Amino acid sequence: MIDIKSPVLLVNKKIASQNIDRMLEKANRSDVIFRPHFKTHQSAEIGELFRRKGVDKITVSSVTMAQFFAGKGWNDITIAFPLNILELETINTLASQIKLNVLVESAFVAEKLARIANTELGIFIKIDTGYHRTGLLPSQTIEIESIINVLEHSSLLHFKGFLTHAGHTYHARSKQEIIQIKASALADLQQLKERYKSRFPDLILSYGDTPSCSQTDDCNGFDEIRPGNFVYFDVMQYHLGSCSLADIAVAVACPVVAMHPEREEAVIYGGAVHLSKEFIAADNGFRLYGYIVKINTDEKWGTPLTGAYVSSLSQEHGIVKLPKTELKSLEPGDLLGVLPVHSCLANNLLKGTQFYI
Amino acid sequence: MIDIKSPVLLVNKKIASQNIDRMLEKANRSDVIFRPHFKTHQSAEIGELFRRKGVDKITVSSVTMAQFFAGKGWNDITIAFPLNILELETINTLASQIKLNVLVESAFVAEKLARIANTELGIFIKIDTGYHRTGLLPSQTIEIESIINVLEHSSLLHFKGFLTHAGHTYHARSKQEIIQIKASALADLQQLKERYKSRFPDLILSYGDTPSCSQTDDCNGFDEIRPGNFVYFDVMQYHLGSCSLADIAVAVACPVVAMHPEREEAVIYGGAVHLSKEFIAADNGFRLYGYIVKINTDEKWGTPLTGAYVSSLSQEHGIVKLPKTELKSLEPGDLLGVLPVHSCLANNLLKGTQFYI
Numbered sequence: 220m221i222d223i224k225s226p227v228l229l230v231n232k233k234i235a236s237q238n239i240d241r242m243l244e245k246a247n248r249s250d251v252i253f254r255p256h257f258k259t260h261q262s263a264e265i266g267e268l269f270r271r272k273g274v275d276k277i278t279v280s281s282v283t284m285a286q287f288f289a290g291k292g293w294n295d296i297t298i299a300f301p302l303n304i305l306e307l308e309t310i311n312t313l314a315s316q317i318k319l320n321v322l323v324e325s326a327f328v329a330e331k332l333a334r335i336a337n338t339e340l341g342i343f344i345k346i347d348t349g350y351h352r353t354g355l356l357p358s359q360t361i362e363i364e365s366i367i368n369v370l371e372h373s374s375l376l377h378f379k380g381f382l383t384h385a386g387h388t389y390h391a392r393s394k395q396e397i398i399q400i401k402a403s404a405l406a407d408l409q410q411l412k413e414r415y416k417s418r419f420p421d422l423i424l425s426y427g428d429t430p431s432c433s434q435t436d437d438c439n440g441f442d443e444i445r446p447g448n449f450v451y452f453d454v455m456q457y458h459l460g461s462c463s464l465a466d467i468a469v470a471v472a473c474p475v476v477a478m479h480p481e482r483e484e485a486v487i488y489g490g491a492v493h494l495s496k497e498f499i500a501a502d503n504g505f506r507l508y509g510y511i512v513k514i515n516t517d518e519k520w521g522t523p524l525t526g527a528y529v530s531s532l533s534q535e536h537g538i539v540k541l542p543k544t545e546l547k548s549l550e551p552g553d554l555l556g557v558l559p560v561h562s563c564l565a566n567n568l569l570k571g572t573q574f575y576i
Numbered sequence: 577m578i579d580i581k582s583p584v585l586l587v588n589k590k591i592a593s594q595n596i597d598r599m600l601e602k603a604n605r606s607d608v609i610f611r612p613h614f615k616t617h618q619s620a621e622i623g624e625l626f627r628r629k630g631v632d633k634i635t636v637s638s639v640t641m642a643q644f645f646a647g648k649g650w651n652d653i654t655i656a657f658p659l660n661i662l663e664l665e666t667i668n669t670l671a672s673q674i675k676l677n678v679l680v681e682s683a684f685v686a687e688k689l690a691r692i693a694n695t696e697l698g699i700f701i702k703i704d705t706g707y708h709r710t711g712l713l714p715s716q717t718i719e720i721e722s723i724i725n726v727l728e729h730s731s732l733l734h735f736k737g738f739l740t741h742a743g744h745t746y747h748a749r750s751k752q753e754i755i756q757i758k759a760s761a762l763a764d765l766q767q768l769k770e771r772y773k774s775r776f777p778d779l780i781l782s783y784g785d786t787p788s789c790s791q792t793d794d795c796n797g798f799d800e801i802r803p804g805n806f807v808y809f810d811v812m813q814y815h816l817g818s819c820s821l822a823d824i825a826v827a828v829a830c831p832v833v834a835m836h837p838e839r840e841e842a843v844i845y846g847g848a849v850h851l852s853k854e855f856i857a858a859d860n861g862f863r864l865y866g867y868i869v870k871i872n873t874d875e876k877w878g879t880p881l882t883g884a885y886v887s888s889l890s891q892e893h894g895i896v897k898l899p900k901t902e903l904k905s906l907e908p909g910d911l912l913g914v915l916p917v918h919s920c921l922a923n924n925l926l927k928g929t930q931f932y933i
Contacts, residue, residue: 224662225640258891280892281845283582300892301833303845304909305581324834328908352893353834353843386890476658477681477710486710488638488660492924496853533743534615534920535637535657536709551685552661563891567849568925 220516221574223472223554226493228569229518230260231576234468235450236268242432242449243272249438254278254297256427256447259563263291264575265450278427278445282306282313289317296320299382299427299445301345301353302328307335314338320379324354326365333373342370343382343425346411348404350386357407360414367415380423380442381411388430394460401431405440433461453562454510458499470512470520470556471565473537480546487555490535494557495564508532509557511539518576520556529557577873578931580911583830583850585926586875587617588933591825592807593625599789599806600629606795611635611654613784613804616920620648621932622807635784635802639663639670646674653677656739656784656802658702658710659685664692671695677736681711683722690730699727700739700782703768705761707743714764717771724772737780737799738768745787751817758788762797790818810919811867815856827869827877827913828922830894837903844912847892851914852921865889866914868896875933877913886914 246253256278297320320341347354408424425443432446452462473489498506510523559565603610613635654677677698704711765781782800789803809819830846855863867880916922
């Protein structure tokens with residue numbers, strides 16, 4: 220029994236391992252490179268879990284994270300974030316130590332990079348397949364060609380392929396819509412591959428996002444997948460249909476500090492600085508910041524308590540709605556577990572407090 | 577010129593100092609103890625700014641924060657969070673070193689505390705004056721009396737008074753409503769004082785929250801005020817009417833990493849892990865995660881750019897809506913400043929990256 224006195228992130232490694240196995244099996248079956256995104260866990264220990272299963276290529280979302288994992292022996296890393304030219308010095312240093320890929324989405328940045336790069340770098344061109352956050356539209360052929368021209372004239376910058384993140388799957392209303400988004404992204408990327416494969420026979424089509432990669436049967440047609448969240452999953456993914464509740468590998472253990480049976484609430488030490496303010500909304504202003512589970516003596520947890528959820532968060536406080544029957548068996552000093560709405564953000568806030576069980 | 581390469585929190589000490597002066601003057605004029613909440617800044621340096629102005633009593637929201645500030649020489653601290661009995665050992669240690677006050681809202685917790693406390697502790701009873709997050713209603717006289725009985729039978733626990741946080745001012749629709757909430761809280765607390773002042777002639781009525789303390793002319797009637805956010809303010813407080821835009825003392829400096837003029841957007845390195853997912857909502861799904869300012873060469877900033885705001889956040893990305901005229905003068909590698917919606921949460925995420933200017 221761990222001596223928990225304040226909010227900590229419990230990570231069930233058995234569940235995480237099963238989640239990895241399932242995605243790895245799908246990647247292998249689809250004959251694609253598996254380059255999982257490590258921004259969800261940011262953990263050397265979970266990294267080892269992947270490594271022991273044969274994974275040796277990873278994705279991260281910042282230069283700092285790339286430095287961290289390079290320090291843990293990972294030597295093939297893609298930074299899946301539009302290249303920040305202010306960090307070119309650090310990128311140069313890192314790229315002299317490991318195989319590093321970065322993302323470019325304009326000739327302007329490609330040219331800056333070509334002037335400053337002093338070591339070999341892999342370059343993916345970021346393509347916008349409908350999410351409209353970053354990247355070039357497949358139809359922006361002139362800009363794409365300009366970037367490729369810059370890369371072809373550089374002896375250090377190597378064009379690796381086209382990368383997309385279909386983040387609009389997070390707004391999909393059905394599995395059918397997710398399947399459709401993935402099919403459309405594949406068509407976009409394959410069209411680009413057709414155009415460039417004679418010049419770049421090894422070019423890679425790299426695809427991300429947990430909803431797509433979890434909810435469809437295979438990843439055929441792509442060359443690489445980069446899902447991340449699937450290792451832990453969360454309530455958001457459950458709502459999207461990407462996982463079952465039993466697949467959620469993390470819970471935030473929170474001390475109960477006060478009871479308000481008259482409004483069927485308990486107050487926990489566990490707020491926005493532990494869980495993040497990510498929520499799931501419903502009608503009439505209803506917000507859900509997490510499901511509630513009981514923490515067993517072995518730090519494992521069961522299925523969420525029916526009718527129980529985190530209804531609001533302050534900086535350090537969480538308000539938990541609990542049926543009266545559950546409230547009766549609870550008192551200040553007990554622990555409740557919160558299945559977070561967004562495991563990436565909760566994990567980022569609770570870095571340094573993880574307990575791997 | 578600071579060499580900024582990734583998101584950092586710029587703290588304008590001159591503005592913060594003015595904000596402190598204004599609140600301190602109001603506290604002095606109202607003849608109340610000024611015990612500012614340090615959860616907003618969590619900063620030894622901003623703490624010094626308060627100390628140089630004569631402040632020697634502070635509020636924090638966690639035991640960890642109390643330990644931090646005790647280590648910086650603060651020796652009169654109230655932890656304004658329902659006492660977490662799992663942390664009693666640490667609280668005992670801390671209370672043996674400094675004057676420490678904690679919050680209790682049930683006889684159950686008071687009894688646990690009375691059994692375990694081995695050093696003197698100040699106790700405030702938390703009163704719910706309408707926010708309905710924590711605390712006892714003023715009408716729960718039996719529970720209040722039970723707590724006081726426990727304290728009277730302890731030689732170490734000293735009843736200090738009644739404390740409330742009128743957090744419902746954050747949902748107020750007008751200054752008039754905020755004035756009304758404060759008046760109602762004062763009436764509630766004074767009624768309790770009337771009942772107990774003969775037994776406890778020194779009992780303190782402690783009141784919090786930045787909207788109330790900023791937007792009303794004085795704090796007469798209370799004995800102590802604990803606002804916190806006012807030191808930095810933020811876009812939320814501006815929207816509530818607590819401050820002008822020029823009073824906001826913090827901006828998050830973020831590198832521009834991509835441009836999308838076709839949809840009047842720039843992409844910044846600055847996401848949910850830097851700004852938090854706190855937003856201001858309007859009709860039709862509109863969300864605002866921060867206003868945009870230009871960062872000058874001295875790291876100061878001007879008024880927000882008209883029509884510019886952060887419209888969405890991913891883990892590391894921010895999407896900035898910018899008028900075409902502003903986009904024209906911008907390129908990747910430039911910095912934009914974001915006035916955060918909630919400075920407490922942004923500051924918590926950016927601890928360790930502050931630049932005091």
